[in-house]
Amino acid sequence: MKIKNSLIILGLLLLIVAIGGCGKDKQEKNKLRIASSPVLCEAPIHIAAAKGFFEQEGLDYELITLDTPAKIDSVAANTIDAGFGMTGKFIAPLVNGLPLKVTAGMHTGCIQTLTTANSGINSVADLKGKKVGVASLIDAQIIATKRALAYYHVNEDDVEFVVFPGADLPTALENGAIDAYTHSDPATAIAIKDKGFKPILNTATDEPFKDEYCCISFVTAKLAEEHPETVKKFVNATNKAAQWIEDNPEEAAKIQLERNFVTGSAELNGAVLKTYNYKPSIQGGYDALYTAIQAMKDLKMIDGNINAKELADKSFVYFK
DSSP, X not given: OHHHHHHHHHHHHHHHHHHHHHHHHHHOOSSXXXXXXXXXXXXXXXXXXXXXXXXXXXXXXXXXXXXXXXXXXXXXXXOOSEEEEEHHHHHHHHHTTOOEEEEEXXXXXXXXXXXXXXXXXXXXXXXXXXXXXXXXXXXXXXXHHHHXXXXXTOOGGGSEEEEOOGGGHHHHHHTTSOSEEEEETTHHXXXXXXXXXXXXXXXXXXXXXXXXXXXXXXEEHHHHHHOHXXXXXXXXXXXXXXHHHHHOHHHHHHHHHHTTSSOSOHHHHHHHHHHSOOOOBXXXXXXXXXXXXXXHHHTTSSOTTOOHHHHHHHHBOOOO
């Protein structure tokens, strides 16, 4: 009888330990898989790694190098847990059920529309009847362009969008194949400096974008549900890194180059980072998500029956 009672007690103790272990697993993830792209504005991920902000939060992590478009597929396939990206590019996938949660706004800016100095095009309003080059018909750059056209009362049907590989856009503009093009920094900043192109839209400084967070941090829905404490640490680390960049843009640019996170020059990259507002905001991230959803509804880039607030509420998670 004593042996039987002892076995029962031992079984109960093991059960308690197992339950406690499961509870802990719900709070902490062994290793956080963080997407990292060789993009200048993704500095918060790069700096959080280089300056030890992830470790300061107690995170065990690995950086997984991905091209920006691959992040959406990687979230869907559960091969990454967290990352950074342009708000607009996630909207259509979220409509289609992408299991992703936005966690904070990281910075403003990073997209520009350029033309030649003697094109006669001086604003977005002058793009009516023109050919505008883009790298994709579904990415954040074309979303920004269409939003800008609407803001300046230009019907997007009066503009012809022409797709070229991003690296070929400057040549296409010089050769007259297009009248202007939209792309991201630092490529646009380099083209302005080296080729004398002029910007007619800079989302870091121009309406309707200058106060809107263009880029956000995110985690997978699975991570948010199963490991909330890990998400808090990720948000704290990336927000801390973003603020550090705001205070030290030139140093951030040097670190990115020294650690081979990006290419370019420290002087130019630092100047570009200075034009962004790297004051991270959790509420600002939600507001940017809602604004982007509503704008894409208005532009008929997503189903007009989508409730913008419901999708924003579903796709955002508050951790701080």
